[in-house]
Amino acid sequence: MSWIQQNKVPAAIMGLSAAGAAGLGFMMFQSWQEHSSALEQFDNLNRGIQGLNSAVLAPTPQNLELKKGLVGELTTEAGKLSTVLTRLQGDVKPEAISDTGFQAKLKTRIAEVRNLAAGRMALPAEFNLAFDRYNSELPKSNDEATELSGYLDAVESIVKSMVQSGVAQLDMISRSDLPSEKSSAPAPKSKGGQPAPAAPQLVKRQTVTAVITTDQAALQILLSKLASPSEMPYFTVVRLVRIENERKEGPLRADVGLHTITPPEGTEAADNAALIAVAPPVPAPGGANPPEKDDTIAAVQPMNQDAVDVLGKEALKAYLEIDIISFQTTASAAPGR
Numbered sequence: 001m002s003w004i005q006q007n008k009v010p011a012a013i014m015g016l017s018a019a020g021a022a023g024l025g026f027m028m029f030q031s032w033q034e035h036s037s038a039l040e041q042f043d044n045l046n047r048g049i050q051g052l053n054s055a056v057l058a059p060t061p062q063n064l065e066l067k068k069g070l071v072g073e074l075t076t077e078a079g080k081l082s083t084v085l086t087r088l089q090g091d092v093k094p095e096a097i098s099d100t101g102f103q104a105k106l107k108t109r110i111a112e113v114r115n116l117a118a119g120r121m122a123l124p125a126e127f128n129l130a131f132d133r134y135n136s137e138l139p140k141s142n143d144e145a146t147e148l149s150g151y152l153d154a155v156e157s158i159v160k161s162m163v164q165s166g167v168a169q170l171d172m173i174s175r176s177d178l179p180s181e182k183s184s185a186p187a188p189k190s191k192g193g194q195p196a197p198a199a200p201q202l203v204k205r206q207t208v209t210a211v212i213t214t215d216q217a218a219l220q221i222l223l224s225k226l227a228s229p230s231e232m233p234y235f236t237v238v239r240l241v242r243i244e245n246e247r248k249e250g251p252l253r254a255d256v257g258l259h260t261i262t263p264p265e266g267t268e269a270a271d272n273a274a275l276i277a278v279a280p281p282v283p284a285p286g287g288a289n290p291p292e293k294d295d296t297i298a299a300v301q302p303m304n305q306d307a308v309d310v311l312g313k314e315a316l317k318a319y320l321e322i323d324i325i326s327f328q329t330t331a332s333a334a335p336g337r
Contacts, residue, residue: 082327093150094146094147094149094150094153095146095149096142096146097142097145097146097149098142098145099138099139099140099141099142099144099145100138101145102134102138102139102145102146102148102149102152103134103135103138105149105152106128106129106131106134106135106152107135109129109152109156110127110128110129113127113129113156113159113160113163114127116160116163117159117163117170120163120166121162121163121167121168121169121170122168122169122170123169123170124170124171124172124173127170127173129152129155129156129159129173130155130173130174130175130208131148131152131155131175134148140180143180144178144180144181147178147180148178151175151178151206151324153234154206154208154234154236154324155173155175155208157232157233157234158208158210158226158236158322159173161222161225161226161231161232162210162212162222164225165214165218165219165221165222165225166214166215166217166218166221167212167213167214167218167219167222168212168213168214168215168218168315169212169213169214170210170211170212171211171212171213171317172209172210172211173208173209173210173211174208174209174210175206175207175208175209176206176207176208178206203325203326203327204325204326205323205324205325205326206323206324206326207239207321207322207323207324208321208322208323208324209319209320209321209322210319210320210322211317211318211319211320212317212318212320213315213316213317213318214315214316214318215314215315215316216316219243219316219318223238223241226238226322234324235324235325235326235327236322236323236324236325237322237323237325238320238321238322238323239321239322239323240319240320240321241318241319241320241321242318242319243316243317243318243319244316244317244318244319245314245316246314246315246316246317247314
């Protein structure tokens with residue numbers, strides 16, 4: 001008699017296990033084949049997308065007409081958008097000015113801001129409205145001087161808003177350079193060797209960076225002024241605000257103990273306390289002598305203070321990045337500006 005016949009139960013278990021292992025191996029092999037096929041299809045599709053992205057548009061008449069139509073549609077929609085955006089800003093176009101005229105205007109505006117801030121807001125020791133270089137040099141041309149004049153008006157409006165909002169101190173102010181102030185880079189060239197035409201720019205942005213020391217109320221007023229079209233003639237956007245509180249931790253419970261306070265002299269509470277303190281004795285009913293001590297007419301005790309300022313009165317150090325946005329119409333938008 002064979003071993004299988006003698007051990008039918010173990011033999012059956014081993015047979016089932018072998019069949020299960022063979023089935024599982026077949027399923028794993030089939031899954032691996034399907035995975036390899038799907039991965040190959042993904043790689044082919046990815047290579048096809050990369051090829052389409054890097055392919056050059058064929059210069060056929062059909063493609064040329066299609067491109068012209070799309071460019072015309074984009075120009076029309078951009079013109080509509082620029083018309084709407086220009087209505088959001090007032091008429092802040094600067095008047096033409098010469099290079100020497102701009103330098104004289106800068107010195108005059110610096111003196112005006114210093115007079116306005118005297119006794120109200122502390123200014124840096126070297127304060128030139130972020131136009132330091134033009135105290136000793138002139139703009140490159142009258143066109144640049146005109147553009148700088150409008151930029152100066154915008155920076156001056158921001159600083160005056162700080163003074164009017166109650167900011168305690170202006171620690172630092174700087175600005176981004178105009179494209180004409182930067183070193184000119186070589187223009188990109190097309191395949192024919194000619195400079196490639198640049199797309200018209202419908203939005204111009206200059207950034208003013210400032211660090212101020214103030215309290216919460218003045219900071220809220222300043223942010224409201226910068227966002228209000230009725231108080232700020234320029235379209236300004238506060239792109240970044242970082243605030244550092246002078247107190248890194250909240251006060252301890254022992255530091256916020258309530259204490260008694262005495263009404264200040266001359267106030268209604270102090271006057272009432274004085275009247276009660278000197279009130280004459282009131283005769284008792286029936287003609288009896290008044291008591292020697294009557295607690296009802298005793299002098300008013302100092303009042304208990306039921307609330308104290310825990311947070312909200314500390315000085316803040318705020319870092320602001322303010323963008324001055326200028327929208328241009330399609331007719332005035334100069335390429336590459």
